[in-house]
Each structure stands twice: as C-alpha cells, then as structure tokens.
Amino acid sequence: MPPASDPADLAASELVDLFRRRRLSPVEAVTAVLARIARHNGTVNAYCHLDEDGALAAAKASEARWMKGRPKGLVDGVPVGVKDNIAVCGMPSRFGSRLTPDRPQTFNAPVTARLKEQGAVLIGKTAMPEYGWKATSDSPLTGLTRNPWDLNMTTGGSSAGGAAACVLGMGALQLGTDGGGSIRIPAGFSGCFGLKPTRQRVPCYPASPLATLAHHGPLTRTVGDSALAMTVIAAPDARDVYGWISPAPDYRVGLNDGVAGLLLAYSPRLGALAARLDPDVERLVAAAVKVFEELGAHLEEADPDLGREPIDVWDAFWWPGMALQLEPFGESAQQRADPGLIAELARGAKTTAREHILAQLKRAELHVSLERFHARYHLLLTPTLPLPAFEVGHTMPPSGGWGKRWTDWAPFSYPFNLTQQPAASVPCGLTPAGLPVGLQILGPIGADDRVLRACQAFQSAKPFAMLSAPRRS
8 A cells, every 4th residue: 555645745765665665656656746746847847848758667667676676776766856957868958048959868967877777767857047157046948946935936046946846846856966056055045955965976977167166966855865865876987087986885874873072163154255144044043053062063163264255266167167158159149048147258258267277276275274174173064045035036136235146145155166075955944934044064075974964963853844835925
C-alpha cells in the first residue's frame, strides 16, 4: 500500500526507502510530481521545459528494477529538476535567453550524467534569468518566476525555478548553479535548503566563461537529501580541468554527529560589507545562531578579512564572462537580450588584461585569508541575505535604499564564490509577513561534510517550514 501522504511532498530519501520496501513505485512518485507541476507551474513558472513522456518511461524502467531488487543506484526513481543552463541529453539548454536555439543537447553535464547513472528521473529544465546575470527571477524568454510564499515576490535567482519547484514538491531534488549566490539567494528568499559545494568537489562541464566562480549544487527540502545528492554528483569527471579526481565520500555518513565542541564564528554584517540589515532578518538570524550554542557549539562574533573591495575582484571575473557569452550574438543581443544585462556589459568591456591578472592575485590573497580564518573557526555563520524577498519583476528592491546593483543587496554570497569554499543557506524562520529568512553556513574548502553536519543539526532542532501549494498575499 502506498503511504497516506502525497508522494510529491516526500523527501528523496523517503522515496527511496518506500521504493525499497515496495510501498510506493517510482511511477506513482513521478506521476504525483507531474500532477503537482500541472497544478502549480502555471502560477509560479518554475519549469520552462518538461519531458513528461521521457520521465514516465524512465520511472517505469526504475519500477521494473526495484521489483527485481536491482536498483541502479542511490537515487533510482527519484524525480529531479535541472536548471536551464545545465546540460541534459535530449533537452534544450536555453540559459533563459531568446538568443539561444531550442534544440536538444547531445550530452549530459557531469552532475546529470551521475544522476542518470544511478537511476534518477530527470523531469525537465527550470527557469532562470538570462545567462544567470542577476539574482532575481525573470527573463525575456520565460517571464516571471514567483515566490511560492507570496506570489507577488521574487524567488531570487538565478536558480529561480529550482527553488520554487523545490518548495512546492515539484521534484524531490533540484540542481542549480551558483556564481555569485545563485543557489543560496533563491534558497534564502524561497525557504528551501541550498548548498554551493566546494567548487573542485562537484565537477562542471562545459567549462564556464565565469571560470571557477561557477559551482553546481543541490536545492532540496531536507539537508539529508542534499547529502544524498552530493554523494552522487560529487563523483569525479575527467572533463572538468579544475575538478578533483578523488572518489566522492558518502556525505550521509556522520551527518547526524552534531556540532558539539565546534568553534563557530558569527559575522552579522561581514565587517562593513552589508551596509544595512532588515530588522526581521537580524532578529531571526541572531536567534538561529543561538540554537548552535544550545546544541553544544562555541560561538564568537568575528569577521573574516575580505580585503577592501571584494566586489571589484568578483566584477573582474563576472562581467567579462557575461560579455563573452553574448559576443557571438552580435547586434541581435542588443535587440533581444535583457536590457539590464546589456546595460551592465560595459563593465566587462572595460576590464583590461592587467586588471584581470591583478584580480586573480587578489583572489589568491582572499583564499589565504579565509584559510587562516578557518584555522581557528570550524564554520562561519552569516545571514544569507540582508532583507526578505521583494516584489517580483524588479532587479533592485522598489523600497529603495539597498544600493545601485544587485550585489549591493546580496553582499553575503559572492565573496565565497571567489574563495570556492562550501556554503549553504538554511531556512531559519519567517518574517511577520510570512516570508522566509535564510542563515548561511560556510566551511573551509573540502569541508562540505562539516557544513552539511551543522545544517542537519539545525534542521533537527528547527524543522523547515514547507508548502504544498503557493500562497497569495
């Protein structure tokens, strides 16, 4: 007999357990997810491409394997959504752009290849802003992606559709990318768990013009599901010139070991990097930090040394990379691309080779600074964002006072793409208006297991609120 709850609301690990005990079939799970998508995708606009026939065929094949007691791997039959800039053989990769062709890819990226090898069912592609250039949730190709907690608000971006799909049970695992916060920002605004792994640990292919700023990682309803996903997607892939060749650890091992005895640093503003902090965010994050003391960790308020202007270093990688991606489209880009992106591309054109080399050297200094910081502190805690989600369709908060560029209202994320260290956003409460707030937890390079362990301890103490249907304000 199947479980009483809707399979679309179940975690990936719960699904696998039910498949193993023959109390639920992958066909039932995928059918429930497709029904959830049919019910809500028109409202939130999370998926931009669906392969229903392919998903059901894959689910039937998975069901047959489970009936024989021979699953392909750890995620056999689990429904997965994939961000539109990650290659899936047989599906298009539009990058949220009208400039790109609507033709299927002929190969799988490392993360999708590993998931398919272990039996996952890839449902479709999720929406994103054009080329992931900004941290909000609209594009000329797919329009607005809306926050399930309040449909008038943004999910954040650029893994916008993945976050909305995750919160609403439209795929137990979601794959996103993060070059300046693109997993953590929508996780923070939308109230799911998002992990930016150590860059070298999860292989990426094709190589990104954003170089090693760009990370691939999971968005999930539970920390345990991210540990499961990481155990699969962190396997080596020879196509990634930057990736580690060591086997992936099993991130589920030791996940429940807790944080007792760890020394944690809490930085509410990253020094002066966050010029402003919403009072509700400040209150909820401070309360979340205290939970770690209750769990036996030791806390000190301390700021890592991020240098004078880390945004200048990040800009020297980000904007030339964005300019390079649009270069092949010539004049067409001026007419058809997001006007906000076109306006920002001048930053990339002005970056000289000398400035880029200097940025590489400053990035190396930043890496050393964070390694020294983590020689004392096992983990660093910050807000994920200084404010709750704001109105959808805006790149900057309409209320004003949050700076001139999206990185001004998202100062907690991009520095740690430069350092490539693991960073996660954990839901830590709702504002009086019912909007999620995220706590960011960071560790040194390679300590993904420690970050996951701390996140699991927090979720065990303070379970995450989730939705089965979007809410209207």
